[in-house]
Structure formats: C-alpha cells, structure tokens
Amino acid sequence: MTARPPRLERRYQLLLRAYPRAYRAERGEEIVGVLLDLARPGQSWPTPADVADLVGSGLRQRLRLPIVDGLAAGLRLAAPVALALAAGLSACLWAWLEVVTGLHTTGPVAYAAWLAAAVAYALGRAGAARTLVVVAATTALALPAAAPLTDLDRPPLWVTMVLAAFGVIAAAGLRAPASADERLGVGAGTPIIAVCATALVATAGLPPGPATAYYQPTLARVGLVVAVAVAVHAAIAGVRLISGRPARAWLWATVLLAVPGGWLGQFGDQVAAGVPGGAAVDVAPHFGRLAQVLLATCVVGVVIAWLVRAESPVRAGRRQAPRRATPGADRAGGGALWLTIGAALGLAATIAAFALPAYLAYATPMPLPRAGYVSATIALLVATALARTVVDARTLAPGRWARAALMVAAGAVAAACVGWLVAVYDNKWTLTGWAHPDLTANLVTTLALVPFALFALDAAPSVLRSSASARPVLERTLGLWTLLASAAWLSYTTVPHLLSWGPVLLLLVAGLLAVTLAPRRPTVN
Template identity: 40%
Template sequence: MNPHLRSRYRALLRCYPAAYRAEHGDELVDMYLDLAHPGQRFPRPGDVADLVRGGARQHLRARQATGLADALPLAAMAAMPAAAALAAVLLLRVEYVPDMVFQIRHPGPFLSLGAFAWLAWLLPPVTALAGPARPAVWLALAVTAGITVAGPLAPYDEGVPLFVVVPQLALGVVALAFPARPAAWLRLAPLAAAAVVTALTLAVMRVPGTYWQVHTAHLAAAGLLATTGLAASGVLLARRDRRGLWPLLILLVPMVLLAQVGVEPATRPDLIARLVRAAAPGVLALAVLPLAVLISGRRQRP
C-alpha cells in the first residue's frame, strides 16, 4: 500500500480530538486503506467528508454538545422550505418582468440570470418527496454561486445583489442536513410549508419590485424560521430532549441575515455600506454556536 496514502489519511485524522486519535486512529486509517482502490494516491472526496463529519461529531461529544449534530436535520426541515418559498417569491415578483412593467431588455421573460438560481431552489422540496434532497441542494448552491459571479458579466444583467445571495446560501448550508430517508409525512412537510408561505407572501406582495424593494419576502422567510425554531426547541425542552435549543441556535444565522435584509430601506444605498451593516449581526449570530458549545461543555464538567 502507498505509504503516502497512509500519511494523508493520518493527516485527516487531525479533525478528531487527540484522545480519540490515540485510541482509534490506527483502526480508522487501516479501515480506509482496506477500502482504497489499487494505485490510489489521495483520499477520496467521500472519505474526506466522512472524516470531517466524524471529527466534528467527536469534538461535540467531547464537549457534551452532541445535541447540536442531532438538531441539524430539524433545522434543515425549516431551512429548506424557507429557501424554496423565498426563491419562488423572488422569481415571480422580481425576476418575472413583462415588458409592460419594466421597459428594459432582458433575457427571455426574466430580469437576469438570477432566475435560474431561484428555479434551482424549487427542486429540493420536490426531490425530498421521492428520495434524498441533498443533491438538489448542492445543485442550487452551485447555481447560486455561479450566477453571482457570471450574472454581472452577462449583457443586460445587473446580477443578484450579494445581500440577497448571502441569506440564501446560509439557508442552503443548513438545508444540506436534511435527512436522507425521513418519514413519509416529513417528506411532504417542506413542500407544503413552502407552498403556504409562498402563497401568503404573494398575496401581500401584489406589485412586482426590485431586489431592493421585496423586503416582505425576506421577513416572511425569517418568520418561518423563527416560528419553526421556537416551536421545535419548545417541544424538545419540554421533553428534556438533549437537542433542546440547538435547532433555534442553528437557524439564528440565516434568520438574522434575512431580517437584516428585510428592514433595509427600499432605496439603493451604497452596497459596501449595506454589506458592512449586515456583517455585524451576522457575525454575532454565527458566534453564538461555538459559544453555546463552550458553555455546554463547561456545564457538564464535574
């Protein structure tokens, strides 16, 4: 067996706590080497992902915060319909611009290439009905990242503003934890929730607008996350479930990002100033998770 492959797998074990590496490191490396293909020189991407996930779980377990990992699927079941509902509203109220509304040249019936990103975000709740939704979420993330870069380069395309893209990407990252084989009613829940939130938002937002004017859509998505997170955490706390407040804490970052966009004025302020204003609460919300993990570990110590 290639000694370089062994050393590369061993380097990946740095994702795990030192105590776990000392006890199980050789066993893990030998297992991955046994599964390696002849002539393989580098760890496979799937192996890298497995080791990173396993290391994160072991770090959480060492800090008595395993409820965080177990709460991720619950948070994903709220993030996926929020992302789909927001995408549907942006598609119908921003991107779909008949000539009688905006007298500008645009690709087909849509304002920009951003329409393809919002169409991609409609797929995950549908694919969840029949099988794993994670590939569709990865596709939507990739398309969104692609149009963010390529949009401004296309003719007659101003692109999707970053302050709209960032909350959507945050929702997508959380949605990646959607369970691969949920119960039958859980497969339908994201699609049903997305349809209800979309219908209610469109009923309120009857007039098309620009990305700087559709704050109602972001507030509706933030409201869905807050309602779902509070309900899930309340039930878990009442049952003394170790997941407790973790679903709400996981959803806090996309919730804050969505709310930040939702309270912006309906004009086009300087983009840099807008991003700076959005960064502070987003960073503070992101810092809540490691802080909660640290507090959880200290509380469990004898």
C-alpha cells in the first residue's frame, strides 16, 4: 500500500483523534468515513458541504449537545420550503418595492442570490444551491453595513433578519442529491409564492409610492403566505398525531419555519389613502414589530422546549424505562437561569438609566401612565430576579458560586448592550441628543419579554407539579411569585394587543394550546 504524504498523514491522524470510530451522531460517522477516504492519495478533496457537516458534527460532539429526535428530519423537510419562501419573497419585494413603488435599496443584491439558489436547486445542483444560500444570507446581513458606501438606502433590518433566518434553515437542511419532489417543490413553489405575495400586496388598496408601500404594510401581507406554509405543516403533523403515525419531524419543520415566519407582518398597521406623507393609521391596538419578534421567538422557544423534553414511552416496539428524576431537573438549566437573572437585573438598570432624565424633567416629562408602566417593569424585573436568586442559591453547590456570579455579570452586560442598541436604533442611530428618552425607555421595556418568559418557563413545572407541596414553604412561595409576576406582566403587555398579532404567531399559540390540552398520544416521533 502506498504511504500517504506527510501532510495527508497528519490530517488523517487529526481526523482519527477528533472523531473516533465509535462516535455516531446522525451523519457524523458517515462523513468521517468519506473524508478519510478522500484524504488518500489520488482522491479528490472534500466538498464544502462535507466540510460544513464535519465541522457541525464536531462541534456537537465537543460541546456535548444532545441529539434531538426528529430535528434532522425536520430540517430536511423545512429546508426546501425555506428556500422557496426566501426566493419567492425576494422576488415579491424586488418587483413590488423596487420596481412598482420606486423604492431603491441595496436589497436586490441579496434577492438575486436567493433566486439563483432556487434555480440551482430546481436544476438538481444541491451543492451549488447550498453555497448560494450561504452567500445570500451573508449578503442580506451585510447590506445594512454596506448601504452607507452607496447612494442607495438599506433594506429594513426586519427583512434581512427574516431572509437570513430562512437561509440558516436552508443551509442546515439541504442535502444532496435532492429528490424530484424537492426540486419540483422549489421550482414551482418559488413563482407561486412570489405571485401570491405580490397579489396580496397589490390588491390591498395601498397607494403606490415609496412613502406608502414601505416594508411595514408589505410584510404584514406577505406574512400571510408564510402562515399558509406553516399551517400546512402543522396540519400534516396534526393528522399524523391523530392517526398515531410518527409526527415529530413534521412538528420540527413547523416550528423551524415559524421562527422567521413569526417575525413577519403583525396586523394593525394600515396606510390610509390620501393621508399626507403616507401616515400610518392604527386600525387595531398597536403592537410594535420588536414586540412581535420577541413574542414570536419566546413562543417558539416554549414549543421547542416541549419538543425536546417530550419523550415517547414506546419506541421501535420496545417500552422505555422512565427517566430518573434528578435534583433540579425541572429547572431551565443552571447556567441559563443565572444568565437570565443577570439579564433581568441589567435590563432593569438600563431602563432606569434611560427613564431617569424624563423623571427629572430633563426632557419632555414622562406621562403618568407611561411612568407607571416603566416603573412597574423595573420593579418586577428586580423582584423576580431576586426571588429566583434566593430559590436557586439554596441548591447551589459551594464551589459553584464564582461561576454563578460570572454568569449573572455576563447576562447583565449582554442585556445592557442589547438595550443600548435598541435605544440607539430608536433614535435613528444617534448616540446623543435624544429628544424623547421617555419613549426610548418605554420601547426598551419590550425586551423584558425574554427574561419574564424564561422565568415563567422555569417556575411553571415546579409550581404546577403535584409534588410541589413537598417543597419548602419559602421555595414554593417564591416560585409562585415568579410565575404570577411573569404571567401578569406578559399578559398585560401582549393580550390586550391580540388583534395586532401576526398570523403565524396566532397559529403558534393555537397549536401550543392544542398540544397542551389534548390527551397524550402513545407516540410523537
């Protein structure tokens, strides 16, 4: 046997040490075997897709991430749909906003890459399509930074976020070779989505023009197309659940598509014809896009947590033994919980810093209702964070205090940075001279959706479980306070604006209630 050159031999040994033959994780062992064969003399080098899969499998192994049942199959189902949605929406935005309304931005650079990826996949070039998807998603994220270098405007951040999220799903799930059904779905689905989305926008009665047809009213109607895709996957999963067939892959596909879909188009904003400057008129209670994005992400997070924790009592004809409970197993996770505590404290401090000038009448005095809401948010964030600190400090090992303190500090710094970025964004990317810090503080309070949702998700199992009565009185009381305070703030902030929620978000909430209240099926695979 011909000996390998030293360079190939070193690579061969590195692969052996990084991925032992006993390692099995989805496609991990298969990819390693392919790469080891390709490393032999006279063979071609691995493709970029093989290297990406190898890196992903290696990170999963090194970080000890669990292999979630159905996630890989769900990604495979959702990836072509995500590609068709991204390409179809790109065609709609390009045709309607850039051509019809005359709104000229740098967006067509990314739109062209998405359309090229869809064409390549429809022609059976899955590897090239995956590369183009990565290029399109990266370009979409880079457009806001590159716009100042040109005379064109940048596309709104919400558009780039949605396209980049679809790109992540497509890049992670596209596999070669593509089946005929997948190729046909992307090839036929892309123009159908583009035509339907454009028709919804064109027939909405909006006067054409850059000022009246900006991305906000357009996305509110484009979101209906994405909602249909999410609803179809949810319906298929529901039918499979009712019939007792494996449905976990379809559930994962629904959730994955709902992440960017939930960021699109909340109801309630409509441009009135004849209004000077295209002023927006609220036809339903106002619900800002930041709140829409955060609430949709939190709801999807709850569904993902349910899917990850749900275990099938029957798998492959064998009955599984129930998992043994461990101390603190009902918690959201040690590190994640301390990060959440730090984020709540850091966000409270940031909101207080923005609201203080208004309290002192440094700028426009804050109206009493707004001042009460901001003050209540700050107080609830601090009180809830302290309650969780007391509860979790009782079970914290003596040697873990330093790590917990580091997590709290990291969460506080991260929350302060995000709050500051939201404030800068709200003031047109200016750092000083803010005319209305009270409005800025009110907007930054929207970020509290995330820590309150995590607090509620952490406290609910321990409070609602029948064995909770055996816990100490202090722990039960603080857990009940955490759940009630978080639920009260979340309800006050979101439920009154129910008519403004986007279609995908309403579908998610309905589906979450259905799977929670429905009787358990024997399998969910």
